[in-house]
Amino acid sequence: MAAARDVALFCLTDHDTWAGYEQTARVLDGQCVVLRGMELSCREYDRTIHLLVYGLRPGPGLDALQTRIDRIGEDRRDRIGRICKRLATLGVDLDPAPILAAAEGRVPGRPDVAKALVKAGVCRNPREAFDRFLRDGGPADAPIERLGVGDALELTRAAHARVSLAHPHTLGHPSLVRDLFVRFRDRGLEGIEAFYGRYSRPDSAAWLGMAKELSLVPTGGSDFHGDLVPDVSRPVVDLPTPHVAPLLEWLDVAV
Secondary structure (H helix, E strand, C coil), X not given: CXXXXXXXXXXXXXXXCCCCHHHHHHHCCCCCEEECEEEEEEEECCEEEEEEEECCCCCHHHHHHHHHHHHHHHHHHHHHHHHHHHHHHCCCCCCHHHHHHHCCCCCCCHHHHXXXXXXXXXXXXXXXXXXXXXXXXCCCCCCCCCEEHHHHHHHHHHCCCEEEXXXXXXXXXXXXXHHHHHHHHXXXXXXXXXXXXXXXXXXXXXXXXXXXXXXXXXXXXXXXCHHHCCCCCCCCCCCCHHHHHHHHHHHCCCC
């Protein structure tokens, strides 16, 4: 889908894994620059924070990160069973085995449970599943191991990656976003996802203002999740021309 839209730079940022990188690079071979990356789930301010990690390179740093990610992946798989147990206490019987089987070869997550809830007729769509049961702190949510932002930055930068804050609006208030960058900008949190699949121009303008104020690199991502997020219909995002060169320089790539 990205290739059909003549994408120039592509990075698959799946949750807590870069397992799809090799396949992506093969599909897009010769068509565009493909980076190894992921969306890393962290914990700060007693809430989930997602970091977009771009340009991971093979070496000891990546090996160390893989070891930590493998542990998180095991916890994610165990989490499916714990969520199903919580759902059972709410009167919803869901077998974790077929959910895990359907996710074979990748890291399972709450969206897989959301699909199962829709298939079982408990919810009309994945959004309702999250709103009713699976949201952070929801009645069926089960906490998992998450890296602190500082630890995440140390691990990812050791693998020569660049790091951007994903969908900053989800932190709840711009002051919290600003505080995060004040604390971690000099430790490697240098980008902010100012161009996002659901953002309007005014939304982007607000984050661009913060990027200018704090000397951050504006990045762009679609947050495409297929039919789980129907209002994001394509796996690419258009970056305005003035922001292209700074991004490429930051990532150390040429397109």
